[in-house]
Amino acid sequence: MIKFKRLDHVQICIPTGQEDKARRFYTDIIGLTEIPKPEALIANGGLWYRIADIQLHIGTEDNISKSxxxxxxxxxxxxAIKKYLITHNVNIKEEIRIPGQQRFSFMDPFDNRIELLEKEKPEGTRETAKE
Known part of the structure; x- marks a missing residue:
């Protein structure tokens, strides 16, 4: 079984090249705080925001059928989750590596994309037994 910890982020999409319009809405009108995207993902366009204790990722795309x-x-x-899903014939898509986490995604039977991620523990830290 999969042990979910929390919702990490939600991604929505805008047309390619519309970041300035999105920034005017999400920063200037809604009042969200923009946060930097990982270097490896900047070329994809879009914006990231902090919203409460999660992130809102605004991606760019032109082909809505492959959203x-x-x-x-x-x-x-x-x-372990990846192995479990594979044994149930779920196709896994490895995602671009970003610092501080491991991640992959998969499509449900209705073509909804789901991403799963696990935060990496900072070097020099270790798990301690819970009392």
């Missing part, structure tokens, strides 16, 4: 829209859930034991 990037998705929720991303933080989980525990990502590799």
């Amino acid at each position: 990037k829209r998705h929720p991303a859930f933080e989980v525990e034991n990502l590799e």
Whole structure:
């Protein structure tokens, strides 16, 4: 079984090249705080925002039939979950590596994309037993 920890982010999409219009709405009108995208993803366009204790990712796309829209859930034991899904004939898509986390996505039977991620523990830290 998958142990979900929390919703990490939600991604919505805008047409390619419309970041300034999105920034005027989400920053200037809605009042969200823009946060930097990981270096590896900047070339894809779009914007990221902090919203409460999660993130709102605004991606760019022109082909709505293959939308990037998705929720991303933080989980525990990502590799075991990946093996579990594969044994149930779920096709896994490896995602572009970004610092501080491992991640992959998959499509449900209705072509909804779901991303699962696990945060990496900072070097020098270790798990301690809970009392």
